Amino acid sequence: MLASTWSAGTAVGGRKEALLRELGNKSIHQRLSIAVSCSVPPSAFQAAERRASFKACSTSSRSCNDSASTSLRQQEAQAIPTLWQCHRRGLLLGAAGLLGLSLHTPAKASKLPPAFDRAWEKIGGGPADLYFPDEFLGIWSVESTLTSIKLPLGPDFVPDPKVVKRAEDEDMNRNVRYQVAFIRNGQGRVITDRRYNTLSLLDYYLGHGKMSNSDIAWSAADPNLLSMTLPGGLDVTTRVTRRSENESPPDRLDTSEYFQQTYVAPGRLEPKVKASQCFTKYKWRDLDAAKRQSGPQIVATQVVSDYLTPYDGEMKMMRSNSQPVVVYSYRMRFWRDPTTAPSSA
Numbered sequence: 001m002l003a004s005t006w007s008a009g010t011a012v013g014g015r016k017e018a019l020l021r022e023l024g025n026k027s028i029h030q031r032l033s034i035a036v037s038c039s040v041p042p043s044a045f046q047a048a049e050r051r052a053s054f055k056a057c058s059t060s061s062r063s064c065n066d067s068a069s070t071s072l073r074q075q076e077a078q079a080i081p082t083l084w085q086c087h088r089r090g091l092l093l094g095a096a097g098l099l100g101l102s103l104h105t106p107a108k109a110s111k112l113p114p115a116f117d118r119a120w121e122k123i124g125g126g127p128a129d130l131y132f133p134d135e136f137l138g139i140w141s142v143e144s145t146l147t148s149i150k151l152p153l154g155p156d157f158v159p160d161p162k163v164v165k166r167a168e169d170e171d172m173n174r175n176v177r178y179q180v181a182f183i184r185n186g187q188g189r190v191i192t193d194r195r196y197n198t199l200s201l202l203d204y205y206l207g208h209g210k211m212s213n214s215d216i217a218w219s220a221a222d223p224n225l226l227s228m229t230l231p232g233g234l235d236v237t238t239r240v241t242r243r244s245e246n247e248s249p250p251d252r253l254d255t256s257e258y259f260q261q262t263y264v265a266p267g268r269l270e271p272k273v274k275a276s277q278c279f280t281k282y283k284w285r286d287l288d289a290a291k292r293q294s295g296p297q298i299v300a301t302q303v304v305s306d307y308l309t310p311y312d313g314e315m316k317m318m319r320s321n322s323q324p325v326v327v328y329s330y331r332m333r334f335w336r337d338p339t340t341a342p343s344s345a
Helices: 016-022 026-037 067-078 086-099 114-122 161-171 194-206 287-292 314-320
Strands: 138-150 175-184 190-192 216-219 222-229 235-248 252-264 272-284 298-307 326-336
Touching (some): 138 161, 175 194, 194 216
Antiparallel strands (some): 138 326, 175 190, 216 222, 235 252, 252 272, 298 326
């Protein structure tokens, strides 16, 4: 789900054989989504048009029925990225033009001035990034588990039923372990290290050393864009289109990101585009309390929702009425990695 963010992507879990077969099974896609678009990388790549794709995240020990999370979800429901509608698409294309970026080709991350952060918020993008408490700074060992898969509109609206079936058969209730990192950006605020988290999941699925930091273009100064080229030549670009967060002191945080992923395969004239949301609820405690109870320092629940785009059929997309067609739920637990030290961007 990457997210799993992002991802942090969503919970990791996916079929390694499928990834090796076509460099992109659903699970890996989900994980990467989380890693890239969310704070943690526990979702895996989705079979992005025969390759890879990303997912999203969501975290918390509380039920999603909290008034705070309900409010956040209602706000986001009002603003589901109508990226696939002309007026929203025009807005995104206009913003991309100002940045010298393309929505259809992999773009290098660029360092943007604070003025862009303010512009991003004014056009409805929300915060310039997801911000976390200082307690999150550093590298964490994560255990992620896919706990449920739902099809809100039924199987007829699922673009790739085989991906869902594979996740049900091979990922459900499977514990996946990997690492995620939180760093400080140029303003000194704690954010997720989307490059590190993406690479962590790629190491898990492809094998250690198959890719390196230089293969992934991302900057903490421009966190909304990440691009990379996978073995075999598949170019994957992830762009955050909207985000929000709601903190409930002293120990809870809800985050949400909508993002699009573009896949450009060798020999294919047109790119494949995916649209997802990553909603995560976090709850944390201090290290001493975690040690006393022999448990994780952070717990999270994550919900990654996939939406249809025109690439899945325009009539079917319109019939879906901006509702998710596949929803993955994950449970995550974070332990501080004693072998690593906090880092900065």
